[in-house]
Amino acid sequence: MAVLQNEITTEDLTYVLNNPWSISEAEWRLRDENSRKSMFAYIKELLELTKGEGYSAIWRTANKEPIALLGGYKLTDTKYTTFFVCSHHYEEHAMKISFEMRKTLRNKAKLYRGCTLGIYSISQHPGLFTWLRFFGFTYVPEGNKGDWRYFEFVSPTN
Numbered sequence: 001m002a003v004l005q006n007e008i009t010t011e012d013l014t015y016v017l018n019n020p021w022s023i024s025e026a027e028w029r030l031r032d033e034n035s036r037k038s039m040f041a042y043i044k045e046l047l048e049l050t051k052g053e054g055y056s057a058i059w060r061t062a063n064k065e066p067i068a069l070l071g072g073y074k075l076t077d078t079k080y081t082t083f084f085v086c087s088h089h090y091e092e093h094a095m096k097i098s099f100e101m102r103k104t105l106r107n108k109a110k111l112y113r114g115c116t117l118g119i120y121s122i123s124q125h126p127g128l129f130t131w132l133r134f135f136g137f138t139y140v141p142e143g144n145k146g147d148w149r150y151f152e153f154v155s156p157t158n
Contacts, residue, residue, distance in 0.1 A: 006056065006057055006058070007058070008047060008056055008057075008058045008069055010044070012058055012066040012069065013040060013043055013044065013047070013066075013069065014040065015065065015066045015087060016066050016068075016069060016085055016086065016087045017030055017036045017039060017040055017043075017085075018036065019087045019088050019089075020085075020086070020087060020088065021086040021087060021088055021089075021090040021091065022088075023086070023123050023125050024085050024086045024087075024090075026122075026123070026124070027085075027121065027122055027123050028043075028085055043069070043083070043085065046071055046073065046083055047069075047071055049071075049073035049074075050071040050072060050073045052073065052074060053073070053074040054071065054072050054073035054074060054080070055070075055071065055072050055104070055108060056069070056070065056071040056072075057069075057070045057071075057104065058070075059093065059097050059100070061089055061093075065087070065089060066087050066089075067086065067087055067089040067090055067093050067097065068084065068085070068086040068087070068090055068093075068097055069083075069084070069085050069086075070082070070083075070084050070101060070104070071083050071084075072108070072117060078114060078115045078116065079115065079116050079118070080112065080115060080116070080117045080118070081117070081118045081119065081120075082117055082118070082119045083119070084101075084119075098131065098134065098135075101135065102134060102135050102136075105117070105135050105136065105153065106136075108155075109136075109153070109155040109156065110155075112155050113155055113156060113157055113158070114155060114156075114157040115154075115155045116152050116153065116154050116155070117137075117152065117153040117155070118140075118143065118150060118151065118152045118153075119132070119137065119150075119151050119152075120145065120148040120149065120150055120151075121148065121149050121151065122147050122148050122149070132151045135153065136153050137151040137152060137153045138151065138152060138153075138154075139151055140152045
């Protein structure tokens with residue numbers, strides 16, 4: 001059973017990066033110790049940014065092992081960005097976590113009316129577009145950066 005919590009520790013991040021889901025391993029480029037150390041520092045920076053006008057969440061197994069980390073932070077007054085990284089436990093809990101993430105996004109959309117939330121992905125997962133549409137994201141190819149594809153969620157204005 002996946003449990004949603006808010007406090008993310010350095011141990012949680014270390015666990016996720018050392019035990020990544022295959023998609024996270026490719027997307028976050030976690031192929032060796034050096035890349036894991038670089039991504040650890042980078043994701044720590046992202047998590048710090050969530051402490052301002054942002055959000056972060058972690059899901060854990062019943063044994064308290066991290067499943068997934070979600071974060072979002074402010075770029076401008078009306079633009080936010082989000083990130084998602086998972087441990088190897090994700091596939092077992094994907095459906096439940098996806099529904100909880102969609103609920104989180106809808107709740108945040110009510111708070112941040114008229115704002116956009118972007119996410120970049122290089123994932124080659126065949127269900128990526130469908131999964132992001134499930135949340136309400138649309139593919140915005142003009143926002144792509146190299147092989148990173150850009151998706152955007154636009155919060156309703158009313």
